[in-house]
């Protein structure tokens with residue numbers, strides 16, 4: 001839930017490109033062949049109509065439903081060309097997080113300035129300064 005919520009607020013891939021190879025009709029929408037389409041993942045992940053008024057808040061509980069699968073959550077893209085490494089990436093993140101939390105108390109430094117920026121992927125502009133205090 002924590003990893004999902006972090007990927008929702010700060011999706012590393014903020015835009016997904018697609019191109020149509022044939023004319024497509026989506027409901028009333030006509031999409032001509034050759035059109036370049038950019039799917040705005042960052043905006044979709046922060047949309048209050050899709051996520052509620054707390055869309056910009058860190059609330060991992062929103063992922064508590066075990067059956068959560070939704071087209072509004074796209075950190076690894078969607079469809080036949082979605083990320084082939086997503087299961088590996090999530091497992092790796094869970095292992096690293098579990099190892100860190102079992103050995104350290106983690107607190108954020110007062111020098112930390114929250115300033116995410118988009119440079120192809122999304123990154124913390126001034127880094128993330130934390131204190132790691134051994135638990136044992």
Ligand code: HEM
Pocket residue numbers: 011012013016017074075076077078079080081082083084085086088089
């Ligand atoms: C947090 C980590 C990762 C994120 C957020 C991420 C995100 C993405 C996204 C957004 C796409 C494009 C999907 C689309 O256009 O629908 C993608 C594609 C891809 N990713 Fe990842 N990825 C991650 C880790 C990995 C890892 C660990 C691997 C390999 C071990 C990997 C391999 C790939 C490959 C090969 C594609 C291209 C798939 C295709 O075009 O068919 N990714 N990833």
